[in-house]
Amino acid sequence: MPLARTTPPMGWNSWDCFGTTVTEAEVLANAEFMAKHLLPYGWDTVVVDIDWSDPTARSHGYNDDAPLAMDEHGRLIPDPGRFPSSAGGAGFGPLAERIHALGLRFGIHTMRGIPRRAVAADAPILGTDARASEVADAANACEWNPDMVGLDHDHPAAQAYYDSTLDLYASWGVDFIKADDMLWPYQAADIEAYARAIARTGRPIELSLSPGRDLSLTRLEHLREHATMWRICDDLWDDWHDVEANFARFARWAPHASASGWPDGDMLPLGRIGIRAERGEPRHDRLTPAERVSLMTLWLVARSPLMIGGDLPTSDPATIALFTNADALALLRAEASREVFRENGLVLWTADGTDGERYVAAFNLHDEARDIALDAQNVGLPAQLDGELRELWTGAEIATDHAAVRGVAHGSTAIRLSLAPHGAALLRYVAR
Incomplete structure (x- = not known):
């Protein structure tokens, strides 16, 4: 072996x-x-x-x-x-x-x-x-x-x-x-x-x-x-x-x-x-x-x-x-790394960290930039985020929205991202 x-x-x-x-x-x-x-x-x-x-x-x-x-x-x-x-x-x-x-x-x-x-x-x-x-x-x-x-x-x-x-x-x-x-x-x-x-x-x-x-x-x-x-x-x-x-x-x-x-x-x-x-x-x-x-x-x-x-x-x-x-x-x-969504040039992956943190990777396969709002529950996160959500390549905290957003389930958090052509964002969520 x-x-x-x-x-x-x-x-x-x-x-x-x-x-x-x-x-x-x-x-x-x-x-x-x-x-x-x-x-x-x-x-x-x-x-x-x-x-x-x-x-x-x-x-x-x-x-x-x-x-x-x-x-x-x-x-x-x-x-x-x-x-x-x-x-x-x-x-x-x-x-x-x-x-x-x-x-x-x-x-x-x-x-x-x-x-x-x-x-x-x-x-x-x-x-x-x-x-x-x-x-x-x-x-x-x-x-x-x-x-x-x-x-x-x-x-x-x-x-x-x-x-x-x-x-x-x-x-x-x-x-x-x-x-x-x-x-x-x-x-x-x-x-x-x-x-x-x-x-x-x-x-x-x-x-x-x-x-x-x-x-x-x-x-x-x-x-x-x-x-x-x-x-x-x-x-x-x-x-x-x-x-x-x-x-x-x-x-x-x-x-x-x-x-x-x-x-x-x-x-x-x-x-x-x-x-x-x-x-x-x-x-x-x-x-x-x-x-x-x-x-x-x-x-x-x-x-x-x-x-x-x-x-x-x-x-x-x-x-x-x-x-x-x-x-x-x-x-x-990490563990349980997997693709959870692929549609119209948007690909989403999730993974579980060893200390309870959660990871989300969002990829834009299109040749043009795009702004997206992800439903937190669609990427394995709690409906109401109560912790730190950070993009790991830039170190920036990610904006979220608890108001109603098209395509996001009622009561769920919207995660707003801007993705460059062929770009990606790598997020880590740590609950409080």
Whole structure:
């Protein structure tokens, strides 16, 4: 069984800003920023994303037949050109040690299967008499990345290969693994074998599964049994249409977010991104300020894992402020998060705080601003509010009206909000 945790993972991932090309220096710069500015708010995990073994990695794509750095047993190791501390067989051990010294956790990206180059070299599988060609399943290769082929899990040495790779990662001090090409199509045998290999290391490694295109709730119990978190969408970028598409997904999945596992809306493409990434040129993200607030509000009320995609040291202070709002982040500890209304571009969510407070998130999906009056009872609040109602992003107290208001039940309080185009308000009610 995966590790149980009462709140979803929070951290930084190199993909949105550096794609396949991140360097050791860039990882450390983000780790140092996180330790100094974000760790007190719960951000504690630094993840090196895909292709850390490729010395020829480039922006905007993958390389066919890349000369991946690999040991004699077909296990990928860091490219020492980009990760100098890995030279001499040290792997990610020295980098993990430096990140741990900052009080943070260290994570890496991995791919399902075995490297094509390991199969071509017919590398021996550690701890067995088998070789890579015997355990490879070329018919089940990744559809979007050329580096790997599948494993034949009818062969016992397939499990041994995963056991050996996870044992290596554990020896480096890895705390978190983002395992890719696991969910589309759904690779049940690989998920089970990978989780089994993690358990056999004896190290408490959290497992994140990607990507989440077309993921069905019928997989929930299997996911909970084997992973800490799992993607419910494809890659998310700084485009409102990507964000808006996750409203329906979170409405399905958020009620199932718990210590048993966390549905993941993907990384937060906020701040300075695209520096050497897969998509787009260097930029501050293209979302409006209101859209950034909506994205953060949705991810928080849905209790999604939070992985920042922007380069932290060069992101603007307004973006960093979204990550250090302790009142908003407290939503990750809430319960009963759920969508309660969706009509004509207005979406409402509610959640119960751990100390009796109540949360309401209101979203405007329209392209125009709108003023609304919410019936307090429609968002799970008392008909007559007797306490503090505050918007958590601005800190402002919210106006209410006990007089008759159209659309509000007789005797109920009207909550008045002004929502920007694609904007949101995050309310907390504390009774006296």
